[in-house]
Amino acid sequence: MADPKIRLGIIGLGAQGGYYAGFLAAGKVGNTVLAAICDTDESKRAVADGYGVPFHTDYLALLDSGDVDAVVTTVPHYLHPQMAIDALVRGVHVLVEKPAGVYTGQVRKLLDTAAAHPELTTAIMFNQRTNALYRDLRALVAGGTLGKVRHTSWIITTWWRPQGYYDQSHWRATWGGEGGGVLVNQAPHQLDLWQWICGIPTSVFAKLAFGFQRDIAVEDEVTAVVDFGGGATGTFITCTHDLPGTDRLEILLDQGKIVVEDSQRVTVTRLSAPERELSERMDMSDVMRIFTGGADTSDLMTTTTTTYESAWSDQHPAVIENFSAHILDGTPLIAPVDDGIHGVRLANAIHLSGWTGREVAITDFDEASYLVELNKRITAEGTFAVREEN
Amino acid sequence: MADPKIRLGIIGLGAQGGYYAGFLAAGKVGNTVLAAICDTDESKRAVADGYGVPFHTDYLALLDSGDVDAVVTTVPHYLHPQMAIDALVRGVHVLVEKPAGVYTGQVRKLLDTAAAHPELTTAIMFNQRTNALYRDLRALVAGGTLGKVRHTSWIITTWWRPQGYYDQSHWRATWGGEGGGVLVNQAPHQLDLWQWICGIPTSVFAKLAFGFQRDIAVEDEVTAVVDFGGGATGTFITCTHDLPGTDRLEILLDQGKIVVEDSQRVTVTRLSAPERELSERMDMSDVMRIFTGGADTSDLMTTTTTTYESAWSDQHPAVIENFSAHILDGTPLIAPVDDGIHGVRLANAIHLSGWTGREVAITDFDEASYLVELNKRITAEGTFAVREEN
Numbered sequence: 001m002a003d004p005k006i007r008l009g010i011i012g013l014g015a016q017g018g019y020y021a022g023f024l025a026a027g028k029v030g031n032t033v034l035a036a037i038c039d040t041d042e043s044k045r046a047v048a049d050g051y052g053v054p055f056h057t058d059y060l061a062l063l064d065s066g067d068v069d070a071v072v073t074t075v076p077h078y079l080h081p082q083m084a085i086d087a088l089v090r091g092v093h094v095l096v097e098k099p100a101g102v103y104t105g106q107v108r109k110l111l112d113t114a115a116a117h118p119e120l121t122t123a124i125m126f127n128q129r130t131n132a133l134y135r136d137l138r139a140l141v142a143g144g145t146l147g148k149v150r151h152t153s154w155i156i157t158t159w160w161r162p163q164g165y166y167d168q169s170h171w172r173a174t175w176g177g178e179g180g181g182v183l184v185n186q187a188p189h190q191l192d193l194w195q196w197i198c199g200i201p202t203s204v205f206a207k208l209a210f211g212f213q214r215d216i217a218v219e220d221e222v223t224a225v226v227d228f229g230g231g232a233t234g235t236f237i238t239c240t241h242d243l244p245g246t247d248r249l250e251i252l253l254d255q256g257k258i259v260v261e262d263s264q265r266v267t268v269t270r271l272s273a274p275e276r277e278l279s280e281r282m283d284m285s286d287v288m289r290i291f292t293g294g295a296d297t298s299d300l301m302t303t304t305t306t307t308y309e310s311a312w313s314d315q316h317p318a319v320i321e322n323f324s325a326h327i328l329d330g331t332p333l334i335a336p337v338d339d340g341i342h343g344v345r346l347a348n349a350i351h352l353s354g355w356t357g358r359e360v361a362i363t364d365f366d367e368a369s370y371l372v373e374l375n376k377r378i379t380a381e382g383t384f385a386v387r388e389e390n
Numbered sequence: 391m392a393d394p395k396i397r398l399g400i401i402g403l404g405a406q407g408g409y410y411a412g413f414l415a416a417g418k419v420g421n422t423v424l425a426a427i428c429d430t431d432e433s434k435r436a437v438a439d440g441y442g443v444p445f446h447t448d449y450l451a452l453l454d455s456g457d458v459d460a461v462v463t464t465v466p467h468y469l470h471p472q473m474a475i476d477a478l479v480r481g482v483h484v485l486v487e488k489p490a491g492v493y494t495g496q497v498r499k500l501l502d503t504a505a506a507h508p509e510l511t512t513a514i515m516f517n518q519r520t521n522a523l524y525r526d527l528r529a530l531v532a533g534g535t536l537g538k539v540r541h542t543s544w545i546i547t548t549w550w551r552p553q554g555y556y557d558q559s560h561w562r563a564t565w566g567g568e569g570g571g572v573l574v575n576q577a578p579h580q581l582d583l584w585q586w587i588c589g590i591p592t593s594v595f596a597k598l599a600f601g602f603q604r605d606i607a608v609e610d611e612v613t614a615v616v617d618f619g620g621g622a623t624g625t626f627i628t629c630t631h632d633l634p635g636t637d638r639l640e641i642l643l644d645q646g647k648i649v650v651e652d653s654q655r656v657t658v659t660r661l662s663a664p665e666r667e668l669s670e671r672m673d674m675s676d677v678m679r680i681f682t683g684g685a686d687t688s689d690l691m692t693t694t695t696t697t698y699e700s701a702w703s704d705q706h707p708a709v710i711e712n713f714s715a716h717i718l719d720g721t722p723l724i725a726p727v728d729d730g731i732h733g734v735r736l737a738n739a740i741h742l743s744g745w746t747g748r749e750v751a752i753t754d755f756d757e758a759s760y761l762v763e764l765n766k767r768i769t770a771e772g773t774f775a776v777r778e779e780n
Contacts, residue, residue, distance in 0.1 A: 150603070151613065153627060155543060155640065158681070162672040205595045205749070209621035213540070213666055221541065223623040225615050231599035233613040235625045237543060242642050243665055243691065244680055246649070250545065252632050259636070275633055276603055282552040290634055291548065301633065359595070359747060 006093075006324035007035035009068035011059045011083060013044045016097065017074035020316065025051045028317045031324040035069075038062040059083060063090045070121070070327065072320070073097050076171055077179055078387070081110040084122065084337075088113050093121040095323045099188045100124055100340030102179030103374060103387065104348055104367045107341045114337050121327045126335040127315035128189045129196065130322075133266060133308040137258065138197045140268070147254025147274060152198045152234040158245035158262075159186035159238060166216050173216035175377040176384025181210075181218035183347040187238045191343035192335075194236065198251060200342055201226035201234065202363045208354030213241035217381060224350050226362075236350075256301075267305045396483075396714035397425035399458035401449045401473060403434045406487065407464035410706065415441045418707045421714040425459075428452040449473060453480045460717065462515070462710070463487050466561060467569055468777070471500040474512065474727075478503050483511040485713045489578045490514055490730030492569030493764060493777065494738055494757045497731045504727050511717045516725040517705035518579045519586065520712075523656060523698040527648065528587045530658070537644025537664060542588045542624040548635035548652075549576035549628060556606050563606035565767040566774025571600075571608035573737040577628045581733035582725075584626065588641060590732055591616035591624065592753045598744030603631035607771060614740050616752075626740075646691075657695045 008024065010017045017039070024034035037048040038056040048055035056062040063071065063086060070093035073083045081101040084094040094114075101107040114122035128134060140146065159182060171177025178184060183191070195201075206224035214220050221239040228234065249260040254276070257269045271278060278300065289295040318334075325331035345362060348370045353360040355373050360366070375386040398414065400407045407429070414424035427438040428446040438445035446452040453461065453476060460483035463473045471491040474484040484504075491497040504512035518524060530536065549572060561567025568574060573581070585591075596614035604610050611629040618624065639650040644666070647659045661668060668690065679685040708724075715721035735752060738760045743750040745763050750756075765776040 150631070151611065151627070151629070153543075153545060153625075157642070160677060160680070162669045162674070162677065164673045165677070205597075205615065207595075207615055207617055207623045209623070212621040214669065221621060221623070223541065223615050223625060225595065225597055225613050225625070227597055231602040231611060233597045233599070233611070235543075235613060235615070235627065237541070237625065239541070239642075241540070241665055241669065242647065243661060243668065244659070244687075246640060246647075248638075250636060252547070252629075257632065257636075269634070271633060275631055278633065279552045279604065279631065283554045284552070287550060287552065287555070290550070297634075357749060 003031065004328060006032045006327055007067065007069045008032050008320070008324070009036040009038065009062050009071040010034070011038045011062065011071050011073050012075035013037055013039040013041075013047060014074060017072075018047070020072060020074060020320070021047070021051060023317055024320070029321045029324070031328060032320055036062050036065065036067045060086060063087055063092050069093060070095065070324070072125070076177065077184060078102050078177075081106040084110050085113045088117045088120055088122065091120065093323075093327050094123075094337075095320065096122070096124045096337055096340060098125050098192070098340070099184060099344050099347070100337065101344055102184060103371055104341060104345050104365060105371055107344050111338055111341060121323060121333070122337040123319070123323045123326065123333050124335045124337050124340040125316070125319055126189065126192050126339070127319050128193055129334050130315045130318040131263065131308070131310065133260065133263060133310075134193050134197065137260065137266065140258070141197050141251065141253070146256040146258070146270065149198050149228065149232050150252045150254065151232060152194070152249070152251045154190060154194055154235070154249045155237045155246045156187065156190045157237065157239050157242035158247045159240050160243050160245055161186075161214070161240040163214055166214055170383075173214070173218050174383060175217060175374065175381050178218070179374070180347065180351060181216060181220050182238050182240050183219060183222060183350060186240065187222070188343045188347070190236070190238070191346050192339065194234075194249075195342045195346065196339070198234065199228055200362065201346070202229045203227045203359050203361050204346065204349045204353055205359040206350040206353040208351070217377070219351070219354065222350060224353070264310055265305060265307050267303060269301050269303045271301050272299060393421065394718060396422045396717055397457065397459045398422050398710070398714070399426040399428065399452050399461040400424070401428045401452065401461050401463050402465035403427055403429040403431075403437060404464060407462075408437070410462060410464060410710070411437065411441060413707055414710070419711045419714070421718060422710055426452050426455065426457045450476060453477055453482050459483060460485065460511070460714070466567065467574060468492050471496040474500050475503045478507045478510055478512065481510065483713075483717050484513075484727075485710065486512070486514045486727055486730060488515050488582070488730070489574060489734050489737070490727065491734055492574060493761055494731060494735045494755060495761055497734050501728055501731060511713060511723070512727040513709075513713045513716065513723050514725045514727050514730040515706070515709055516579065516582050516729070517709050518583055519724050520705045520708040521653065521698070521700065523650065523653060523700075524583050524587065527650070527656065530648070531587050531641065531643070536646040536648070536660065539588050539618065539622050539641060539643055541622065541642045542584070542640060544580060544584055544625070544639045545627045545636045546577065546580045547627065547629050547632035548637045549630050550633050550635055551576075551604070551630040553604055556604055560773070563604070563608050564773060565607060565764065565771050568608070569764070570737065570741060571606060571610050572628050572630050573609060573612060573740060576630065577612070578733045578737070580626070580628070581736050582729065584624075584639075585732045585736065586729070588624065589618055590752065591736070592619045593617045593749050593751050594736065594739045594743055595749040596740040596743040598740070607767070609741070609744065612740060614743070654700055655695060655697050657693060659691050659693045661691050662689060
């Protein structure tokens with residue numbers, strides 16, 4: 001008897017949904033089959049016909065059809081939480097596209113529903129978590145041999161987008177249609193990886209520039225400083241107008257340091273003892289020895305550099321395979337949906353800090369104020385309806 | 391007839407003053423001779439005797455002796471402005487050791503006095519400005535071919551200091567004796583170079599940690615985000631507990647990018663047109679071409695890397711030579727004293743932001759509030775007298 005396969009429905013056949021449909025139909029995910037497609041655009045029916053799967057224009061009809069065990073929500077960000085909730089209450093597993101939502105209020109509702117349905121699998125498409133480099137990095141930091149994080153900086157500006165990218169859809173890079181710019185669309189991967197590896201900050205102060213180098217309403221430049229508590233801090237810098245961009249992550253810890261360049265090369269420096277112990281033991285002649293170069297410092301530290309092969313094309317199939325495996329046999333999830341709120345909250349807090357000019361708490365984040373401020377911008381834009389304030 | 395030489399007196403024969411005396415006596419500065427030494431410690435007289443120059447324990451006596459044309463103030467930071475003022479009113483040229491002072495109020499008094507004596511030369515020891523790398527960088531940015539600065543980040547944590555360094559003097563790393571930590575002692579070089587190259591920020595928000603990894607009262611970890619106005623931002627990160635540390639400066643401009651590693655390697659990317667023009671002209675297929683690698687992008691950008699030989703030992707003699715040349719023949723100064731206030735003001739604003747948790751204006755900096763807050767910390771410390779509030 002053949003191994004069981006999860007019947008997956010795709011809700012939203014835009015660029016991303018079309019990509020998933022293609023590799024699923026090509027059999028790239030061993031434990032999952034493409035089972036149905038939904039799109040509000042009737043003209044997409046031809047694509048479903050080509051794949052020989054049912055087509056719906058109403059996603060609730062797809063969920064009620066009995067044709068699918070699970071769905072993935074490749075639709076505009078605002079719609080992710082409600083669609084996922086609608087699936088869960090119908091007994092359908094959900095893989096939520098990133099980000100989990102635009103504002104934490106709507107994501108919390110999704111998490112509450114997911115928690116009420118432990119028999120169902122609810123995961124999120126953090127495909128970059130499948131990158132062996134970041135998996136190893138998380139294991140290294142969590143393992144504790146390098147001690148606690150003291151500081152971390154990520155400059156991630158390899159998200160260059162031309163004006164034509166923004167002009168291709170009327171909802172893109174709007175407050176009402178997309179809910180933000182680089183923080184909501186491009187950087188969610190790094191907002192997730194950063195917190196996955198380094199922990200959740202307690203507060204943030206940010207400088208944002210809106211329509212700085214592109215004709216858009218939302219942020220295209222972000223400079224944020226976060227506080228992890230206990231003296232540990234970090235900076236997160238992103239934009240969509242740096243050609244060709246920088247991708248450099250640095251993590252300083254109590255007993256060593258990690259530098260990642262281009263998401264490919266990892267340089268790890270391991271101190272022979274906790275830095276504070278070395279500080280107690282050494283004097284300024286040691287400082288000269290370290291900084292004048294040439295001297296052997298292997299008694300103090302060792303450094304190794306590892307280069308990873310990146311394989312972007314395997315990432316999304318790997319997340320879907322893991323999602324289906326969790327449904328089938330309980331394989332641990334790469335990205336449980338609960339993790340989805342961290343990136344949304346940090347993005348929301350960065351927005352709120354940029355709008356108010358004040359440091360914003362992430363612990364006990366003021367999500368009501370966030371939504372009020374977001375709705376002000378949606379109203380000023382005048383194109384989309386404001387979002388529900390609870 | 392021999393070329394005229396400036397007779398230079400050294401006020402303060404600690405580590406730095408001793409170093410200057412040594413290379414001056416060795417004839418390393420062609421247009422300057424060591425002419426007198428002052429130190430409050432009578433036991434240093436033997437050093438002056440060794441060099442065959444007059445010795446004073448009172449710097450005013452040295453200034454009044456007629457033995458010197460100029461002095462350099464290698465004394466604790468708080469003393470720099472008053473000593474320089476005392477020299478100027480006596481008709482003696484001054485090379486002020488960095489930083490120009492601890493708080494902007496005292497530096498302004500010095501600048502006022504210097505402005506009232508245009509016939510005298512007043513300069514500051516920003517020795518790293520003699521580094522050809524930073525001179526070339528300043529010329530490149532000021533030249534304008536790369537356009538305006540959009541963002542800049544400097545991680546400068548190669549200032550590792552062991553606990554023993556802090557324990558060697560009772561005034562070191564105290565509020566009353568030194569006026570701060572890494573911002574006042576180690577980072578003034580970069581606070582100067584950064585603003586010399588990228589411009590003066592209008593405001594700053596900073597996270598500071600005081601005695602984070604060392605048993606000291608003052609800051610040993612700084613994470614600051616600055617606003618240059620018009621959407622341009624920057625981050626400045628420094629600490630004294632990163633072994634072996636990072637020195638990486640990045641400057642993103644309208645038509646290119648500069649990355650400096652280890653104050654030695656400069657990588658300059660020049661775009662073939664202003665980035666915004668390329669954005670208007672390109673589409674997502676170009677993005678794929680850029681980011682999938684392998685494709686020829688030389689029509690869009692060219693990149694060159696230059697490695698500089700650093701020669702730390704030439705820097706201080708070069709500043710003294712330039713200072714004396716300015717006195718002798720009006721050679722333009724590498725570092726006029728007026729430039730000294732920028733680094734002090736930025737350091738003060740970073741302190742004030744860290745203390746108050748708020749963003750702090752640099753334009754129209756509130757120097758009165760700074761001094762009030764500084765004096766609170768000096769009072770709490772209980773070792774030194776508070777500083778004059780005007």
